[in-house]
Amino acid sequence: MNIAIIGTSKKEHEKRVPIHPDQISWIPAETRKHLFFEKGYGVPFGMDDEAISLLTGNRLIEREKLFHVCKAILITKPVPEDFEEMQDGTLVCGWLHSVQQSIITQYAIDKKLTLIAWENMYHHGERDLTHIFYKNNEMAGYCGVQHALQLMGIDGGYGPKRKVAVISMGSASRGALYALQGHGFNDITVYTRRPSYLTIDKIPGIQYQQITKNAAGLIEVIGCNGDKMPFANELADADIIVNGVLQNPNDPDIYVGENDISKFKKPCLIIDISCSLGMGFSFARPTSFSDPIFKIGNIKYYAVDHTPSLLWNSASWEISNGILPYLSYIVEKSENKVLKDATDIKDGKILNKDILSFQNRTLTYPYKRL
Numbered sequence: 338m339n340i341a342i343i344g345t346s347k348k349e350h351e352k353r354v355p356i357h358p359d360q361i362s363w364i365p366a367e368t369r370k371h372l373f374f375e376k377g378y379g380v381p382f383g384m385d386d387e388a389i390s391l392l393t394g395n396r397l398i399e400r401e402k403l404f405h406v407c408k409a410i411l412i413t414k415p416v417p418e419d420f421e422e423m424q425d426g427t428l429v430c431g432w433l434h435s436v437q438q439s440i441i442t443q444y445a446i447d448k449k450l451t452l453i454a455w456e457n458m459y460h461h462g463e464r465d466l467t468h469i470f471y472k473n474n475e476m477a478g479y480c481g482v483q484h485a486l487q488l489m490g491i492d493g494g495y496g497p498k499r500k501v502a503v504i505s506m507g508s509a510s511r512g513a514l515y516a517l518q519g520h521g522f523n524d525i526t527v528y529t530r531r532p533s534y535l536t537i538d539k540i541p542g543i544q545y546q547q548i549t550k551n552a553a554g555l556i557e558v559i560g561c562n563g564d565k566m567p568f569a570n571e572l573a574d575a576d577i578i579v580n581g582v583l584q585n586p587n588d589p590d591i592y593v594g595e596n597d598i599s600k601f602k603k604p605c606l607i608i609d610i611s612c613s614l615g616m617g618f619s620f621a622r623p624t625s626f627s628d629p630i631f632k633i634g635n636i637k638y639y640a641v642d643h644t645p646s647l648l649w650n651s652a653s654w655e656i657s658n659g660i661l662p663y664l665s666y667i668v669e670k671s672e673n674k675v676l677k678d679a680t681d682i683k684d685g686k687i688l689n690k691d692i693l694s695f696q697n698r699t700l701t702y703p704y705k706r707l
Contacts, residue, residue: 469675477644506536576604663676
């Protein structure tokens with residue numbers, strides 16, 4: 338199977354690519370000859386079309402034509418308009434978020450597409466799962482903090498001291514912590530579902546506390562003496578809040594609800610790396626590079642949903658590291674557990690049941706909305 342490698346994006350300010358041009362030569366020649374790159378693909382990285390053509394043996398093709406000459410497409414951040422151009426039966430591999438995006442799901446059903454979601458690609462180790470693109474997730478936290486601090490004109494090493502709360506200890510939060518410490522913030526508390534003594538790979542100089550969800554669905558923080566208090570009360574004391582939680586779309590946590598906004602008596606910056614609509618915060622919604630922050634009460638809320646694009650060259654390198662081992666399986670149409678488990682939809686048939694429940698669809702094809 339030939340794969341189209343798309344380099345440009347219709348998403349504003351998206352500059353990452355699926356395969357870093359400097360890594361094309363790493364791909365086995367037998368696989369490489371099935372790769373068709375978009376015209377001008379390597380130019381931002383200093384590599385011309387001729388150099389890529391020499392590596393693959395294929396000429397580079399304009400974007401719109403690629404959608405019609407290849408039955409598999411590698412595209413970092415597709416938007417609904419991209420799916421309009423795809424042939425029926427195309428395999429699409431990228432950050433798809435088809436659970437939350439019903440319009441993409443509908444295109445996949447109608448056109449009998451196969452969707453392999455990068456967000457669901459995990460390596461199965463002996464003890465746990467490792468996200469294939471965990472480095473990109475780290476960069477999301479790192480870049481989000483960098484960008485939000487720049488927009489607000491603040492720093493931890495200069496100006497008044499600020500108290501920081503970070504929710505979760507996953508890859509995105511870890512990247513955020515690297516950025517926060519790099520900017521001189523030293524009053525940082527990380528809140529996780531695990532007790533402090535069970536939190537692994539702790540970063541020195543950071544405090545850790547446990548949060549839990551009570552029977553009523555309220556998130557509470559557990560104090561040193563075992564006492565519990567509403568998490569929103571604790572967060573209201575912070576100057577900066579970073580949210581890196583990967584939410585369950587069918588049972589999301591809310592840390593700050595509508596009735597909690599008035600608890601924030603002083604200015605607070607929320608950097609929502611997860612940026613999932615209506616999750617984490619009652620007012621949560623993705624923002625954009627052109628309009629990155631909005632204000633509600635004393636809260637300034639930042640939720641740009643593709644922050645690694647700020648460091649697009651480095652991000653492309655890390656993405657490429659993750660996807661290269663799986664290219665041969667796509668080309669050869671051979672089975673691979675990581676790709677199989679990340680297939681949300683196959684030939685128009687929904688495999689990821691979260692899509693059905695979150696979008697309130699019927700259980701059988703054509704999965705009509707209820």
